Amino acid sequence: MNVLIFGATGMVGQGVLRECLLDPGVASVVTIGRSATGVSNPKLREIVHADLANYAPIASQLAGFDACFFTLGVTSAGLTEEQYTRITYDITLSAAETLVRLNPALTFIYVSGQGTDSSERGGIMWARVKGRTENALLRLPFKAACMFRPGIIEPRFGARSRTAWYRVAYALARPLFPVLRRAFPNQILSTDEIGRAMLLVARHGPPKSVLETRDIRALLNSQN
Numbered sequence: 001m002n003v004l005i006f007g008a009t010g011m012v013g014q015g016v017l018r019e020c021l022l023d024p025g026v027a028s029v030v031t032i033g034r035s036a037t038g039v040s041n042p043k044l045r046e047i048v049h050a051d052l053a054n055y056a057p058i059a060s061q062l063a064g065f066d067a068c069f070f071t072l073g074v075t076s077a078g079l080t081e082e083q084y085t086r087i088t089y090d091i092t093l094s095a096a097e098t099l100v101r102l103n104p105a106l107t108f109i110y111v112s113g114q115g116t117d118s119s120e121r122g123g124i125m126w127a128r129v130k131g132r133t134e135n136a137l138l139r140l141p142f143k144a145a146c147m148f149r150p151g152i153i154e155p156r157f158g159a160r161s162r163t164a165w166y167r168v169a170y171a172l173a174r175p176l177f178p179v180l181r182r183a184f185p186n187q188i189l190s191t192d193e194i195g196r197a198m199l200l201v202a203r204h205g206p207p208k209s210v211l212e213t214r215d216i217r218a219l220l221n222s223q224n
Contacts, residue, residue: 001202004065005031006052006095007072008039012111012150014159015191016069016198017044023199030065032058032095033072052091055098063102067202069195070095071111076126084126089133100140107144107202110137111194114151114213138209146206148198151213152180152188159191186214193220 003020007013008031020029021041031037032047049058052072070092076084092110099106112134117127120135134147154177180188189197197216200223207219 001026001066002028002064003030003202004062004068004099005029006068006070007033007111008037009033009035010071010073011155011159012153012191012194013069013071015156016071016195018157018159019192019195019199020069025203026199030061053086053094055095059098059102062098065099065103065106067107067109067198068095068099068103069109069111069198069202073111076129081125081129085129085132088126088129089136092133093136096137096140096142100142104141105143107146107205108137108140108142109146109148109198109201109206110134112147112149114149116147116149118210134210144201144205145209146201147210148194148216149210149212150189150194150216152184153194154181154188154190156190156192186217189213189216193217196220 003026005013005017005020008017017029017031017037017039020026021043026043029043030045030047032049034048034050034052036046036048047058047061055062072091074087096108099108112130115127116134117124117131118134120128120131122128137145197219200219
């Protein structure tokens with residue numbers, strides 16, 4: 001399987017990249033981002049591309065993939081709806097529309113978030129924009145498309161957020177994760193679990209188009 005990852009320098013993306021490189025069934029991994037991951041592996045090739053809204057200059061490098069894991073995203077804090085839409089919706093759809101044209105048999109997996117508003121009409125800005133993005137992706141003629149909506153995410157195996165206050169929050173919460181896992185097993189996922197679940201969906205297809213934390217946990221448990 002040949003895999004393409006967007007956002008591999010982010011916390012979730014780091015976990016997904018690690019699982020792809022560890023998986024013997026993944027033949028090659030290509031990452032796309034504004035900066036390199038710093039990871040060295042024979043299976044890995046990195047494309048550093050400054051303009052994530054325009055893929056025409058690198059289109060020749062974006063064919064031949066079986067799956068795309070789109071983990072690119074930012075917090076909505078401090079952003080207007082227009083600014084958040086430009087990053088969350090416009091960049092994602094620019095990438096997806098390019099990929100579906102070049103890889104009609106592709107499985108596209110998008111990391112959204114718990115609480116996303118599929119109606120696009122709710123009162124929470126980020127949830128509306130995420131919902132609009134999900135809906136647009138599901139309308140594209142991919143072989144399959146799947147929206148992951150994790151809630152609480154535990155960073156493991158060195159994965160860390162690029163947002164400073166997130167890093168502080170995760171550091172403070174680290175001792176609580178074992179307790180949270182026992183108390184709320186269907187509300188928390190680790191970065192490596194998200195990566196493994198994405199690989200399962202890429203291989204076997206999604207059980208449904210939108211997977212909440214409970215659904216992702218059930219998918220993982222079905223393989224044990």
